[in-house]
Amino acid sequence: MLRRPHDPLLGTFHVPAGEQAIWMLSDHTPFDVRVDHLDGVAIVYAAGEIDLDSAPRLSTVLAQVAMNSTHVAVDMSEVTFIDSSGLKVLIAAHDACAASGTLTLTRPRRQACRLLELTGTLALFDVELNDVVAPRRRE
Numbered sequence: 572m573l574r575r576p577h578d579p580l581l582g583t584f585h586v587p588a589g590e591q592a593i594w595m596l597s598d599h600t601p602f603d604v605r606v607d608h609l610d611g612v613a614i615v616y617a618a619g620e621i622d623l624d625s626a627p628r629l630s631t632v633l634a635q636v637a638m639n640s641t642h643v644a645v646d647m648s649e650v651t652f653i654d655s656s657g658l659k660v661l662i663a664a665h666d667a668c669a670a671s672g673t674l675t676l677t678r679p680r681r682q683a684c685r686l687l688e689l690t691g692t693l694a695l696f697d698v699e700l701n702d703v704v705a706p707r708r709r710e
Contacts, residue, residue, distance in 0.1 A: 603649075604632050613640035618649030621657030629657065633664040641672035644699075648678035653686055665695055675699055 602625035603618040613636045621629055636643055643664070647653075661676070668674040675697040679687070687693035 602628065604629055606632065606636055608640075612642045612644050614644045614646055616646045616649070618651075620652040621650055621660070622652065622654045623656045626656035626660045630660040630663065633660065634667065637664060637667040637672075637674075642675075643668050643672065644675045644677050646677045647680065647683055650680060650683055653683050655686075655690075658686060658690060658692065662692065662695065673697060677701075 601619050602621070603616075605616045607614045607616065615629075615632060615636055617629060619625065633643070633645070645661070645664070650657075661674075665674045676683075677699040678701070679698065684693070684698075687696065687698075
């Protein structure tokens with residue numbers, strides 16, 4: 572049931588819309604990411620722990636999505652943990668999207684919000700606490 576739609580070196584990774592990529596990082600820590608498109612927004616659904624092991628995989632997915640989409644939303648409602656490795660990935664994705672579009676973090680849990688607050692990076696992101704919505708236009 573576990574699928575790895577990428578080459579071992581992460582060089583040609585691609586997750587088509589509606590597909591799902593799952594990595595089992597240990598017996599107890601799954602990480603799941605899938606991409607969908609809704610009303611012109613690429614939605615990256617992440618679930619599980621975003622840490623040193625899973626951050627490179629999320630980075631690859633976000634980089635691919637950022638190249639092909641103007642508006643990106645990262646649904647973090649199922650992210651149970653995120654460390655500085657995950658934060659670095661989100662900052663890089665923000666930077667990649669900033670030139671031609673937007674990156675919105677949607678429904679982050681308390682731990683993720685706290686990480687953003689403590690590191691002073693909360694103001695960097697558009698954060699939507701309710702549901703995945705169409706991106707807001709920056710003035």
